[in-house]
Amino acid sequence: MSENRLLLRWRRRRVPIFFVLPAVITLLAITVFPLIYELRLAFMSWELTTSEPARFVALGNFATILFHDSRFWSSLRVTLTLLLFGVSAEVAIGTGLALLLNRLRRSRTMLVSLFLIPVLIAPVVAGFQFRMIYHDQFGPLNYLIEMATGGRWRGFAWIADPKIALLAIVMTDIWQWTPFLMLIILAGLQSISLELYEAAEVDGASAGQTFGRITLPLLLPVIIIGILIRAMDSFKLFDIIYLVTGGGPGNVTETISFYTYLQGFKFFSLGYTAAMAFLQLVVITVIAQFFVNFQKRQAGRG
């Protein structure tokens, strides 16, 4: 083969690498390197509030978290409660809204745009907003409750009552993220072929049978993706907790991300924080794997 042809072949194979190399290096620098550095930190004890250097403690941080830190477990419990009730409600309401919007023709675009407003609001703004809405004496929510009941009921101390503060947080989360699920479920609905519905109608299927035998099975992969995304987001819920309740009353709304923030940015226990972050990664991975396997089984049946 001539030299020119060899050079040309080399260029065809190698030159694209140089074009993508900057992007790959950047990605490695901002994702893989910090991950590896953090994993290393997780095996160290490094308290920045002292002038002591970092020291290797092997699995010491993990052991303390798993066997001696009740606050880790209580914050994990709060997060999973939020995930279970919040995401379930978001899926149910989002699916209902998507089904309604799917029936509309002319006003659908405008309504979808309006419904999406909460998603566009920064969580920190939503936090401030709901802190005012939930105000016991001057907030609009209790005002409306008092009006609707003719003054017989004044509403709740939404963020001050330990029994319902977490519900208040869940409601805020539902308000903000239901439109997101509504949007992806609506997209899923619109991808279902109309011929299937026509065939079902010809066969005399009821609305319930159509929903149960056609719509839901075909929508399930989309719903599972939505649940997965929201489940991962639940572990990251921080802004609303920080602004609305500060983790209180007591620790009833202290989520795992809020506790991790305290360890990392208030206490500067860097090794401990890294270990907590990796444990959360494990939990999220297990949850994600569960849903991925479920989806594969469903796809296999289809």
Added chain:
Amino acid sequence: MKVYRGAMLWLVLALVLATAAVAQAPPPLSVVKWDYPPPFKNVTINVVGDAGHNLKPYEFWKGDFEKVGITIQIIEVPFEGVYEKEKTEFVAGTGAFDVVTFYPAYIGDFAGNGYLEPLDKYMKKTPASAWDPNAADVLGPFWELYCKFDGKVYALPIDGDVLMLQFRKDLIENPQEKAAFKAKYGKELKAPETWQDWLDIGQFFTRKKGAKLAGQVLERDFYGSAEFAKRGFSFAWFLNRWAPFGDPYFDKDMKPQIASANAVKALQNMVDSLKNSPPDVLGYGYDELRDAFVKSTVAMVVQWTDVPKKGDDPSQSAIAGKIGVGRVPGWPIGGKVVHRSMMPVGRVVAVAADCRNKEAAYWVAKHISYDRSLEDVSTALTGLDPYRTTHFKNPQAYKMFPTEARAQDYLKGVEAAMADGYPEIFIPGAAQYEDSLDLHVNKALAGQESPKQALDAVAKEWDAITDKLGRAKQIELWRKALQAYSSLGLIK
């Protein structure tokens, strides 16, 4: 024509902005006598602090700095982010900051780890009118506990935060209410002297909508008292009740003293006081507690000293002219009532150890802390509070009060509160110790734990934190802190 209109618009805008900038600075008061130092050679000083009105003094007095060749660059950080931002830069050794503003609870951490420049030698430079920050003028607890560490001066004060009793003077002095209180409790109705008085008066003034209060029918429920019961600073409202007993946070060997019988009594008092508070009191932070008082929902609060300044402004308050101030209640101990007022937050300024222009940075800090401090604490344009005798002896400077007599009353209350001042924990790990205390105090308030369970849990966690941070070093630093406590008579 277009060009002319555009130019006119810019000119008008510039005039408006310039006028606004000039109009915003408080007028110089010429009470403190000070001099400029010898000029510096075009030095830029980076000042970091929590964003908002408390950094305004550097803009007010920009001209003073420019006269001596100093240009100020202000770096704002969020209120909650001060520690993490400054600590990160110190640890990384970036030299990003010259003058650092921080909350005094961090002084043990910052000074103990060598991030700050000791200021003693700069304070002694001559002439004194240029360099001396007049330490004797600063109220004792603030100077000894928050500006010094290990016997050296590391910071100068700029904001004297302290908690103070604030109450509805009109209700306390109402003849009908006085008679009814005396009939029910067998003692005179006056500003609460003890924490038992706090409960009794709180209970007395808690009334439902439709009941009478000082002869007026209530249009909504009214409550006797409220607390800062939200996670974050609820521990300080507990410490107001515990500190009078004279137990230190730790003994000299870092054994926690927080689970004593006195501490349980103090926390139980706080839990009991919630019965006289609005139903959402567990969500009360600074804003909510202030609003509950100035919007006439509660009869008395313990709050920071800036609240009465807003409370006397009719545009912000429904109770302007009706506010009384006094010492935070205490406990009868040894035949007299011992009072203590927590000094949570506060602000001090220091020079970073890796600052390249230490003399210039020191003069910036001294100028704000002393020379212009009366103008800064007496204006409504900042949230800075008094901390010097000079501040308390010049009521005419506080124009937000309708009369000088009102200002005088307010200042007497603040001065008395600061004389009772009790510090937060200020050794390394302060944030961890205080978070643990705050969490369990809050759990007790929320009914998740009894006061004894809560404080036992705190003691256990404090031991674990001390071990994690290095017990020997913590003991060494705490023993130095204990000397300051003892010198001020804060511990038995």
